[in-house]
Structure formats: structure tokens, C-alpha cells
Amino acid sequence: MILALSTSARLALPPNRLRKSMLFINEDTAITIFLKFEKQDGLTVTSTDHDVRLLSGDNFAISAQEDGEEQVKGRITAIAASGTPSLAVFETEDIRR
Numbered sequence: 614m615i616l617a618l619s620t621s622a623r624l625a626l627p628p629n630r631l632r633k634s635m636l637f638i639n640e641d642t643a644i645t646i647f648l649k650f651e652k653q654d655g656l657t658v659t660s661t662d663h664d665v666r667l668l669s670g671d672n673f674a675i676s677a678q679e680d681g682e683e684q685v686k687g688r689i690t691a692i693a694a695s696g697t698p699s700l701a702v703f704e705t706e707d708i709r710r
Contacts, residue, residue, distance in 0.1 A: 614701075614702050614703075615640070615699050615700070615701055615702075616691065616699065616700045616701075616702060617697055617699060618646060618691055618692065618693040618697065618698050618699070618700055619692075619693055619696075619697050620692065620693055620694075620695060620696075621692070622656035622657070622658045622659070622690050622691070622692045623656065623690065623691060623692070624656070624688065624689075624690055624691075625637070625648065625689045625690055625691040625700065625702060626688065626689045626702060626704065627688055628686060628687055628688045629686060629704070629706065630686050631686075631706040631707050631708070631709070632677070632685055632686050632704055632705070632706055632707075633676060633677050633678070633685070633705045633706060633707050634674065634675065634676035634677065634678075634685065634704065634705045635674070635675055635685065635689075635702065635703065635704040635705075636672060636673070636674045636701075636702070636703040636704075637665070637667060637672060637673045637674075637691075637700060637701070637702055638667075638671075638672040638700070638701040638703075639667035639668065639669055639670060639671050639672070639698060639700060640670075640698065640699040640700065640701055641669050641670075641696075641698030641699060642669050642670065643669050643696075644669060644693055644694055644695055644696045644698040645660075645666060645667065645668055645669065645693075645694040646666075646667040646691060646692070646693055646694070646698055646700055647659070647660055647663035647665070647666055647667070647691065647692050647693075647694070648663060648664060648665040648666075648667065648673065648689055648690070648691050649662070649663045649664050649665075649689065649690050649691075650664050650684045650687055650688075650689055651687065651688045651689065651690050652687075656690050657690070658690040658691060658692045659692065660692070660694055663692075667700075669698075
């Protein structure tokens with residue numbers, strides 16, 4: 614999925630107990646994007662309070678197996694440093710039948 618960001622914080626991914634991994638790609642050529650693994654309700658990500666900084670063209674991947682389930686299955690918010698960059702988001706799930 615592609616998200617259009619702005620300088621207002623927004624939900625990038627809701628909590629998902631089946632999520633196994635995720636990948637974020639900053640598709641902009643100049644603007645930095647900030648991500649935060651939220652512990653509480655609300656949108657608290659800012660350019661000074663974040664967990665991941667994605668420079669233009671950067672990507673960030675995380676998996677439950679290597680990085681822990683709490684961060685991977687939780688809620689992630691995003692904000693742009695300026696403008697309206699695009700953030701590509703991919704996630705995999707543990708399918709149980």
C-alpha cells in the first residue's frame with residue numbers, strides 16, 4: 614500500500630496480531646519520513662520523537678522472528694519532515710487455517 618504523508622501524524626499500520634514482518638520504503642527523492650512504534654493510543658510521532666528515520670529512498674524492514682513480536686504486531690505511526698512524500702508499506706501475516 615502507498616500512503617501519502619504530510620506534516621500531520623497519521624496511522625501507517627494498525628495493530629495486527631497475525632503480522633509477521635513489514636517493510637517501509639520512503640519513495641520521495643528529498644523528504645525525510647519518521648516512524649514510531651506507538652505504545653499508547655494517539656499519534657505521538659514527531660521529527661524529534663520517533664523510532665525510525667527514513668531519508669529519501671531509504672527502507673526499513675522488521676520481522677517478529679528477529680526483532681520481537683511486540684514491535685511488529687503493534688501500531689505504527691508516520692509523519693513527514695515537510696511536504697507530502699509517499700511511503701510504501703508492505704506486511705506479511707501468519708495465516709492460520
